[in-house]
Amino acid sequence: MKVSILSALMVFILCGAGAAEQVYISPFLYTDWEGKRISVEQSAEDLIMKELHRQDFNGAFEFQKTGGNSSGEIYDSSDAGELCRILGIKKLIYGSVKKSAEGWYCELKLYDHESKKDVRVFVNSDTIRDFDRMTKKAADDIALCIKQKYGSSSDNGDKKFSLAFDIPFCLYWWTPLDAAWNKSVAGIFGLDVGAETRLPWKGSSIKQRELYYSVRGSLSWLYGKGRGDSYPLDINLISVKVPFFINVSLDEKSAVAVGAGPMFEFGMLSIEEKYESGRRMLYRNYPAVASMIEYSYLVSQRFKLKGCSEVDIYTVKEPYATVRFGLGGVWVAR
Secondary structure, eight states: OHHHHHHHHHHHHHHHHTTSEEEEEOOOEEEETTSOBOOOSSOHHHHHHHHHHHSOOTTSEEEEEOOTTTOOOOOSHHHHHHHHHHHTOSEEEEEEEEEOSSEEEEEEEEEETTTTEEEEEEEEEEETTOHHHHHHHHHHHHHHHHHHHHOSOOOOOOOOOOOOOBEEEEEEEEEEOSHHHHHHEEEEEEEEEEEEEEOSSOOEEETTEEEEEEEEEEEEEEEEEEOTTSOOEEEEEEEEEOOEEEEEEOSSSEEEEEEEEEEEEEEEEEEOOTTOOSOEEEEEEEEEEEEEEEEEEEEETTEEEEEEEEEEEEOSSSOEEEEEEEEEEEEOOO
């Protein structure tokens, strides 16, 4: 009787232990943006599996690699289906990791052999220094997908995204696009300094070019001098703006950013009018919309050169616009 009870318990335990469904991870394909094979210090597969093992799947899923001897890189769902058929597995994670001089781009897929298709695509990107952070985000996305799609457990909401800020700056030559201003002002120059961070949104690509999003907060100071044939005047402008950017990597070192956002400007005008002694101080507060196009070139891992152009449209009773052109850089503080 004791032997029968013990045997039943062993069968129950073994069945319970074997109840977890196996999800396999195949070797990823590692290349640069030109498609050339590269090597990495630690594989994304190992880092992702390590993070997945920390997740709570309520005992419903376990993760393991297919192994180097059993499979090579998987290029598409046809390869994934063939591997699943050969190894007799139901779910497979496969994909590719690409490297540029600025960062990493990861595109992974979850293949379900029962439905014979990729059921989810996971796209993540991060800076060149944050390979681990990118793989952790990919693992979090995979875990959340499996929990929601297959109902293993609820998401615990522990996902975190650590912000890291670049420091962009630019020296501007500011030109008014208003007839009255052009008659009175010789030109305005100044400095713009800000802090910019990537948004924790899934990246994507356009024709093999990495696309990612960022937001910036910046402070500008501009100084203008009146024309010699006009009234003596001095202008000081201080503005704050918060633009949102779409960034596209052209190659490993160069990128283009297009952005727009709200701006608020405080201006001080000192003018000596004709037939009047002394100077008058005039003040103004103007809301505006700032739009920018920037080109950057990576000189080193910590610094980029940058060309800047900006058009500001002032939303006042009689709207007008200004344009700026400048040169600057970005201190990559991450």
